[in-house]
Amino acid sequence: MRVTIEEKLAVNKYFVDEGNAHIEIDPSYSDMKEKMKLVNACPAGLYKLNEEGTLFFDYAGCLECGTCRVLCLGTIVKKWEFPESTKGVEFRYG
Amino acid sequence: MNEERFDAIIVGGGLAGSTAAYVLAREGLEVLLIERGNYAGSKNMTGGRLYAHSLEKIIPNFAAEAPVERRVVRERISMMTQNDAITMDYHSPRLAETGSDSYVVLRGKFDRWLFDKAEEAGAIATAGIKADQLIVENNRVTGVICGGEEMKADVVILADGANSLLAEKAGLRKRVQPSQVAVGVKETYGLPAKVIEDRFGLSSDEGAAWLFAGSPSNGLVGGGFLYTNKESLSLGLVLGLQHIGESSKTIEDMMVDFANHAEIAPFIKDGKLLERSGHIVPEAGLSMVSTLYGDGFLICGDAAGFCLNIGYMVRGMDLAITSGELAAKTVLEAKEKGDFSSASLQSYKRMLDQSFILKDLSVYKNFPAFMENPRIFKQYPAMLSNIMADLFVIDGTPAVPLRKKAMKHLKAVGLMNLAKDGLKGVKSV
Ligand SMILES: Cc1cc2nc3c(=O)[nH]c(=O)nc-3n(C[C@H](O)[C@H](O)[C@H](O)COP(=O)(O)OP(=O)(O)OC[C@H]3O[C@@H](n4cnc5c(N)ncnc54)[C@H](O)[C@@H]3O)c2cc1C
Ligand code: SF4
Numbered sequence: 001m002r003v004t005i006e007e008k009l010a011v012n013k014y015f016v017d018e019g020n021a022h023i024e025i026d027p028s029y030s031d032m033k034e035k036m037k038l039v040n041a042c043p044a045g046l047y048k049l050n051e052e053g054t055l056f057f058d059y060a061g062c063l064e065c066g067t068c069r070v071l072c073l074g075t076i077v078k079k080w081e082f083p084e085s086t087k088g089v090e091f092r093y094g
Numbered sequence: 095m096n097e098e099r100f101d102a103i104i105v106g107g108g109l110a111g112s113t114a115a116y117v118l119a120r121e122g123l124e125v126l127l128i129e130r131g132n133y134a135g136s137k138n139m140t141g142g143r144l145y146a147h148s149l150e151k152i153i154p155n156f157a158a159e160a161p162v163e164r165r166v167v168r169e170r171i172s173m174m175t176q177n178d179a180i181t182m183d184y185h186s187p188r189l190a191e192t193g194s195d196s197y198v199v200l201r202g203k204f205d206r207w208l209f210d211k212a213e214e215a216g217a218i219a220t221a222g223i224k225a226d227q228l229i230v231e232n233n234r235v236t237g238v239i240c241g242g243e244e245m246k247a248d249v250v251i252l253a254d255g256a257n258s259l260l261a262e263k264a265g266l267r268k269r270v271q272p273s274q275v276a277v278g279v280k281e282t283y284g285l286p287a288k289v290i291e292d293r294f295g296l297s298s299d300e301g302a303a304w305l306f307a308g309s310p311s312n313g314l315v316g317g318g319f320l321y322t323n324k325e326s327l328s329l330g331l332v333l334g335l336q337h338i339g340e341s342s343k344t345i346e347d348m349m350v351d352f353a354n355h356a357e358i359a360p361f362i363k364d365g366k367l368l369e370r371s372g373h374i375v376p377e378a379g380l381s382m383v384s385t386l387y388g389d390g391f392l393i394c395g396d397a398a399g400f401c402l403n404i405g406y407m408v409r410g411m412d413l414a415i416t417s418g419e420l421a422a423k424t425v426l427e428a429k430e431k432g433d434f435s436s437a438s439l440q441s442y443k444r445m446l447d448q449s450f451i452l453k454d455l456s457v458y459k460n461f462p463a464f465m466e467n468p469r470i471f472k473q474y475p476a477m478l479s480n481i482m483a484d485l486f487v488i489d490g491t492p493a494v495p496l497r498k499k500a501m502k503h504l505k506a507v508g509l510m511n512l513a514k515d516g517l518k519g520v521k522s523v
Contacts, residue, residue, distance in 0.1 A: 005346050008281070008370045015132075037272075037339035043279035043372030045346045064137060065372035066257035067277040070270055071335060082259065085224045085241065086132050093282045093326065093369045094139040094201035 005045035009061040017087040021059045023068065024079040029055070037071045063089055100126045100218075100247040102425050103238055105225045105260060107134035107209045108201075109411050110395025111253030113152065113418035114425075115212035115219065121426055125217040126245060127209070128238070130224035135205030138255070139280055139371035141408055142198045142321030142328045143303050148412035150193070152419055153211070160207050162197035163323035164301025165190050168294065171406055172357060174308040174318075178479040179357035185295070198301045198321045198328070199411075200282075225254070228264045228391075234435075235264070235390035249434045250391045251421050253414075256374045258397035267385050267393070272335040274378035276316055276403065279345055280330030281353070283365030287325050293361050294322055305406055308475030310352045312343050315465050317405070318352050320361065327362055329353060332375055332408065334465075375410065377403035379462050380455040386446065387439040392421040400451055404461050404523070413451050420445040457523075464522040469507065469515060477503045 025047075029035070035055050038047035044061045047068070055076065062083075069080040082088070102118055104111045107129030115127040131137040143166060149156050157165070167190050172181040188194070213219040229237040229244060237246035238260075252261050256275065261267040287298065294302045306318035315334035320327060331348055343351070352358060376382055382399040386392065394400070395414035402409040424442040428434050446452045464470075484499040504512060 002350060003367070008367060011367050012369055012371075033339055037335075040341050040344045041277050041333075041335060041338045043277055043345055044370070045344065063370070063372040064257075065277060066374045067335065067372070069257065070275055070374060071272055071338075073269075082130055082224055082257075085130055086222045088137070090132055090136045091139055091202045091369060091371055092136075093203075093323075093328075094135055094205075094371060 006061075009044055012061075013090045013092055014060070015087050015090065016060045017083050020084065022079075022081045022083040022088070023057070023059045023062060023077065025055065025057045025076050026078050027055050027057070029076045031075070034072060034075050038068050038076060041067050041071060043067065098245075100124050100245070101429060102126070102249050102251060103128065103245060103247040104251040104253055105238060106253035106255055106395070106397070107131070107219065107221060108138055108205060108253060108255055108395060108414065109208060110397070110414035110418035111251070112205065112208040112212045113149070113415045114251050114253060114394065114422040115217040116208070116215050117152065117419050117422035118425060119212055119215035119217035122216070123425070123429065125212075126247065127212055127217050127219040128223050128225050128240065129209065129219075129221040132222050133206050134209030134221055135201040135203065138201040138205055139278070139373045140199070140201055140411060141278065141280070141319045141330060141332070142323075143196050144199050144204075145196045145409060145412040147193060148415040148419075152415070157195070157197055161203040162199055164198050164296070164299055166196045166198060166303045167300045168296065168302040170302065170304040172304070172306045173475040173478050174306055174310060174355065174357065175475050175479045176309050177356065178482070179355070180478055180482055181357070196303075198303070198323055200323055200328075225260060228260050230264055233389060235388070248390070249425055249428065249439070251418075251425070252391060252393045252397050253395050253418060253421075254397050256376050256396040258393070261385070261393060261397060266388060266391070270376070270382070274376060274382045274399075276332045276334045276375045276377050277338070277345065277372065278330060278332045278375050279349055279372045280328055280370070281349070281367060282323070282369045282371070283327045283329065283362050284325060284368045285327060285362075285365045290322050290325070290327065296322065306352075307405065308471060310348065310355075311471055312341055312348050313468065313472050314338060314341060315471065320358065326368060327365060329358070329362060332403070334377070375403060375408065376401040377462060379403075380452075380459040381462065383455065387424075387436060387442045389436045390434055392424060392439060392442055394418050394421040400455070402454060402458055404458050405465060416449055416451055417446065420449060460522040464518050467515060467518075469511060473507045477507050
């Protein structure tokens with residue numbers, strides 16, 4: 001049985017800033033090529049396509065790696081900030 | 095107005111920032127070191143290996159007191175196809191001699207130690223505080239704003255890593271392009287020390303560094319790594335972003351396939367997943383190094399683009415440490431002169447030119463372009479594994495002379511391609 005990415009992220013320590021997303025996307029952005037960059041590259045697997053090809057994103061498991069910012073800021077990614085002080089992921093090993 | 099004014103504010107408690115703060119505080123300067131994570135290292139990850147020469151010059155014999163994981167005495171490099179692996183193994187005490195030693199580290203522990211060293215030396219080191227913006231007055235950086243509060247200094251050292259939002263927002267550096275960085279993903283697996291030592295053929299405190307080219311990156315520029323910690327293994331991938339949208343697999347699919355590869359699986363067997371981490375890696379070498387200093391500021395570490403990814407090794411940590419040190423030395427000189435203008439701070443560039451940082455980045459300046467060649471990650475691993483199969487697989491069919499067998503595989507890639515790539519490869523290193 002393959003361990004899902006969600007189960008993997010569950011071992012991480014997070015202080016999620018509920019209700020205050022540090023990354024925001026435009027889910028209506030239609031270019032599939034652009035969407036595939038995010039689907040393929042996010043190391044937390046947070047960008048997902050449903051059967052209709054609509055992009056879904058949840059910032060809660062973010063590793064703050066910066067990849068989606070480099071790839072798609074200005075297209076799909078509308079906002080990319082670090083979480084507020086003390087919030088977000090906390091690597092115990094790193 | 096009686097606001098406190100520092101000699102220097104350093105943004106980022108990673109290796110570059112804590113080193114800079116340590117060197118300045120040791121000389122008695124008033125230094126503020128700001129880290130956005132709850133503790134230094136809590137936002138940072140790396141593959142694993144720190145080449146010691148850089149920190150050794152600043153804190154002699156640091157490895158005796160610092161939380162390092164294992165000293166590397168074994169190097170492995172593998173070429174992989176979906177099912178095969180060809181591995182080179184180098185085991186030598188020469189790798190561990192003082193001055194040429196290297197250590198596997200976990201940033202969650204290591205960065206915290208270095209940050210505390212800066213504090214012990216006299217720096218005001220604060221974690222859990224994010225710098226939101228640089229203060230720029232008359233084209234000169236004069237401080238930072240954190241949570242609405244202004245803090246001022248003669249000079250600001252930006253050591254905020256590969257995602258340097260501050261420099262970009264203030265227009266000091268251009269936005270990083272997908273062709274200039276890779277994404278790194280890592281899984282840390284807990285295992286007893288004894289099991290790790292038995293599996294890798296190590297004695298206690300000894301460590302191994304292992305890099306993988308070929309199928310792990312699924313045709314993208316990049317590869318895999320496996321490092322031994324004291325009681326865990328760091329397994330991961332580094333993948334160039336330029337063509338990632340066209341990849342037939344997601345990074346998670348690649349990671350799963352990599353971890354399940356017959357060459358890897360026995361080493362991580364029964365390991366308990368402790369953490370999943372990710373970070374971008376600057377990898378365009380010299381071509382992405384741009385602004386390094388200006389009126390009232392200096393940039394060091396990943397934020398400056400100081401990282402070398404030359405296929406069989408990634409080096410960013412030793413460059414971060416030495417660039418932090420040189421930034422600090424520049425500030426010490428500037429303080430002496432009482433001049434923090436761009437003209438005064440340009441001695442940073444001169445020091446970098448004379449150091450291994452810009453020398454090594456120059457030597458390998460053509461390497462990133464060479465790595466863009468898709469044959470390196472697709473055809474060559476397959477070619478080698480076919481040659482190996484011809485050497486070792488005996489199925490009773492009449493023998494064909496070895497040179498003929500090998501020729502068949504070389505021709506499949508194209509002799510001209512081989513010659514061209516060989517030549518370019520030699521020239522780029
Ligand atoms: C997968 C992977 C494998 C690697 N393998 C190796 C290896 O084996 N060997 C090697 O030498 N190098 C390796 N590297 C490269 C190495 O990790 C980096 O070069 C190194 O971490 C750079 O150090 P730094 O101090 O410049 O930046 P960072 O370590 O990124 O530190 C930046 C710090 O600034 C803080 N910060 C950022 N913005 C703000 C802000 N606004 N306010 C306050 N604080 C802020 C961050 O929280 C962080 O602590 C690897 C990198 C990756 C991703
Ligand atoms: S920053 Fe990294 S981990 Fe977070 S959403 Fe973007 S790609 Fe995913």
